[in-house]
Amino acid sequence: MKKLYILFLILATSNVFAQNDKTKKADKLYNRLEFVKAAEEYQEIAIEEADAYVYEQLANCYYNLFKTKDAERWYSQTISEGNTKPDVYYKYAQMLKANGKYQQHNEFMAKFAKAKPRDKRAIAFNKNPNYIPQILAKVTKFEVKNSEINTKNSDFGAISAGNTVYFTSTRDGGRKYGWNDQPYLDIYMATYDGDGELSNAIALSKDINTKFHEGTVSFSPDGKTMYFTRENYYDGKFKKSEEGQGTLNLYTATMSGGEWTNVKSVPFNNDEYSVGHPAVSADGKTLYFASDMPGGLGQSDLYKVAINSDGSFGEPENLGGDINTEGREFFPYISSNNTLYFSSDGHLGIGGLDVFAARVKDASYGAVRNLGTPLNSNADDFSFTFNEESKKGFVASNREGGKGDDDIYEVNLVNPICDVDFVITVTDKETGVILSGAKVVLADDQGNSVGTKTTDAEGKVVFKVECDKSSQLEASIDGYVPEKLDVSSGDNPERSIGIPLAPIEEIIEEEVIVLNPIYFDFDKHNVRQDAAFELDKVVSVMTKYPNMVIKVETHTDFRGPASYNQRLSERRAKSTVQYIISKGIDASRLSSEGKGESTPLIDCKKCTDEEHQQNRRSDFIIVSKD
Incomplete structure (x- = not known):
C-alpha cells in the first residue's frame, strides 16, 4: 500500500534489532522499510523455528502493507506464543476490526485498555465499548x-x-x-x-x-x-x-x-x-x-x-x-x-x-x-x-x-453536517447567582462521557454537538446538589440551557440524606452508573460537613432464599461504602448494614419487576452531624 509511505515512513520502524544470525537479513530489510521482501524472509524463518519475535515482525510487515488477514493471522500467532505487548493487542484489534470481527476486536481492545488504562484510546473505548454499531447506524451523510x-x-x-x-x-x-x-x-x-x-x-x-x-x-x-x-x-x-x-x-x-x-x-x-x-x-x-x-x-x-x-x-x-x-x-x-x-x-x-x-x-x-x-x-x-x-x-x-x-x-x-452549540449556564437555584468553577459533563444518550468543562466567570460553558442528537448534561460544584438533564439538540445553531443547582442542605433532613433511589440490578452488588450519580451527592454532603457520620443500609427484593438475600444486601452495603471512600471520604465516617428482605418498601406477594427494583434500595442515615 504505497500511501503508507506518505503516512510517515519512520513511524513504521520500531527500532528493531536482530536477535540472531537468521533474523539479521529480515530485520535489515524491515528497518529499510522493504516490507514485501522482509515478510518473505520472516516467512522462511517461521517455517523452521519461529518464536514470538518473528511472528510479531511478520505481523507488522502485513500491518504496514494493510494485508489485514495475514496480519491478523500472525498477530494471533505471536500472542499465542505469550506476546502480551499492549501495542500488539492494539494492532491485532485493528486488524480484527478491519476484517469485520467486531466481537473479537472488542475482546482485544479490552486487553489493550487493561494494559494501558491511561491511553486516550483505551479511555475512549472503555467509555463506549460497543461504539461500532452506533457508527454504522449513523444517518448517511x-x-x-x-x-x-x-x-x-x-x-x-x-x-x-x-x-x-x-x-x-x-x-x-x-x-x-x-x-x-x-x-x-x-x-x-x-x-x-x-x-x-x-x-x-x-x-x-x-x-x-x-x-x-x-x-x-x-x-x-x-x-x-x-x-x-x-x-x-x-x-x-x-x-x-x-x-x-x-x-x-x-x-x-x-x-x-x-x-x-x-x-x-x-x-x-x-x-x-x-x-x-x-x-x-x-x-x-x-x-x-x-x-x-x-x-x-x-x-x-x-x-x-x-x-x-x-x-x-x-x-x-x-x-x-x-x-x-x-x-x-x-x-x-x-x-x-x-x-x-x-x-x-x-x-x-x-x-x-x-x-x-x-x-x-x-x-x-x-x-x-x-x-x-x-x-x-x-x-x-x-x-x-x-x-x-x-x-x-x-x-x-x-x-x-x-x-x-x-x-x-x-x-x-446528501445530508447536512449539522452542529448545535449548547450554551450552558449554571446558577444557584435559590438566589440565581451564577456559579463559576462548576464542572459540567456532556454525555451521550447511553451515559458515556464525551467531554468535561468548567464554567467561566459568567457561569457558562459551551459544547458543540450534532443536530437532532440526544445527550445528557451533569453539573456539579462543592456545596450544591449535582443535577442531571436529558437534552435533545434539535437543529437550531444555538441552544441556551440553564442548570440551577440547589444548595446541598436541600437533601439533608434530620436523620437521613434524601436521594433518588439507589437501585441495584437483580442478583448484583456493583454500583451502577445511575447510582454513582446519586452517591456523589452523599460525597458532596460529607465534604461540606467533615464531621458527619453516615450509616448505609441496603435492602433486597423477595426473590431468592432469605439467607442469600441477607448476604447479598451486605455485599451491596459494602460496595456502596467503598464507592464513597474512593471519592476521598474517610472510612471511619461510614458504616454499613445489610437488611436483606426484612424491611421491604413494598410488601407484595406477586411483585412486578418495578416493585422488585424499588425494594432493592439503599438508605443513608445520619448518625451524627457535628
Whole structure:
C-alpha cells in the first residue's frame, strides 16, 4: 500500500534489532522499510523455528502493507506464543476490526485498555465499548463513487483548485520503492471531460516531481502558492536522519507562466522527523500539517502554524488532546466554514484510518465525530477534502471493490453536517447567582462521557454537538446538589440551557440524606452508573460537613432464599461504602448494614419487576452531624 509511505515512513520502524544470525537479513530489510521482501524472509524463518519475535515482525510487515488477514493471522500467532505487548493487542484489534470481527476486536481492545488504562484510546473505548454499531447506524451523510481517474496502482490526495484537480499517484511506473514494491509517488493534475469525469492526468514538472516521493498538496486562497510534501530532497541533495531514515518535508512553490516553480523549504522542516500533509485555511492565515516531531501526543499529531502577511511562518503549535491521540492523526483539511477534517486510527472508528470532523471556533475544537459510512469503511479512509459551497469533495480508500491499491472516490454530500452549540449556564437555584468553577459533563444518550468543562466567570460553558442528537448534561460544584438533564439538540445553531443547582442542605433532613433511589440490578452488588450519580451527592454532603457520620443500609427484593438475600444486601452495603471512600471520604465516617428482605418498601406477594427494583434500595442515615 504505497500511501503508507506518505503516512510517515519512520513511524513504521520500531527500532528493531536482530536477535540472531537468521533474523539479521529480515530485520535489515524491515528497518529499510522493504516490507514485501522482509515478510518473505520472516516467512522462511517461521517455517523452521519461529518464536514470538518473528511472528510479531511478520505481523507488522502485513500491518504496514494493510494485508489485514495475514496480519491478523500472525498477530494471533505471536500472542499465542505469550506476546502480551499492549501495542500488539492494539494492532491485532485493528486488524480484527478491519476484517469485520467486531466481537473479537472488542475482546482485544479490552486487553489493550487493561494494559494501558491511561491511553486516550483505551479511555475512549472503555467509555463506549460497543461504539461500532452506533457508527454504522449513523444517518448517511455522503455518497461516494469510484473515480475514473484511478489506476491499478495507488491514487489518493485529490483536491480541487479551480477547474483543476491535483492528486498523488504511482501510475507512471519507474523505479520501485521497497515498502510494497510500487513506483515512487508523484503529483498529477487532471481536468473534467465533457461527461463530467476526471481525465487527462498530467504529471507536474520536474521542478516539483523528483526521483523521490511527492504528495499531497494544498493551495493559498489566491491559487498562486502551492504547499506540498516531498521526501527530504532539496537543492539537489537528499538527506537522512542520524538513524539513516528518510523523512518528509514541506515545500512551497509559486505559479509563474503556467508552471509551478521557485520551490522553497519551510523553516520548520527537520532532518530528524517528518513534516507533511499541508492544509491551508480559507483565509490563508494558517497552515495545518501532520508531524511526528518530539513533544507530540502520539505516533503522528496534527499541528498548525501562522502564515504571516509577508509569507513567513510563526511557530508550530500542537492541536492538543481534543484532536490528537496516542495513535496516528494524518491528512488535515480545513474547509471554508472552519471545519477541520482529518484521518485517524486513534479515535473510535470502524476500520484502519477513518475520516473525522471537528469544528474550529476561537482557537478551540468541538467534539470529534466519525463521519460514518460509506465515507468510512473497514479499510483505510484518508485524504478527505471537501468544498462547502458545492458540497462535493474527494476521499481516498483501499477498501474492497476498488480499481487499484488506493483509489480516489468522488464525494457528494446528501445530508447536512449539522452542529448545535449548547450554551450552558449554571446558577444557584435559590438566589440565581451564577456559579463559576462548576464542572459540567456532556454525555451521550447511553451515559458515556464525551467531554468535561468548567464554567467561566459568567457561569457558562459551551459544547458543540450534532443536530437532532440526544445527550445528557451533569453539573456539579462543592456545596450544591449535582443535577442531571436529558437534552435533545434539535437543529437550531444555538441552544441556551440553564442548570440551577440547589444548595446541598436541600437533601439533608434530620436523620437521613434524601436521594433518588439507589437501585441495584437483580442478583448484583456493583454500583451502577445511575447510582454513582446519586452517591456523589452523599460525597458532596460529607465534604461540606467533615464531621458527619453516615450509616448505609441496603435492602433486597423477595426473590431468592432469605439467607442469600441477607448476604447479598451486605455485599451491596459494602460496595456502596467503598464507592464513597474512593471519592476521598474517610472510612471511619461510614458504616454499613445489610437488611436483606426484612424491611421491604413494598410488601407484595406477586411483585412486578418495578416493585422488585424499588425494594432493592439503599438508605443513608445520619448518625451524627457535628
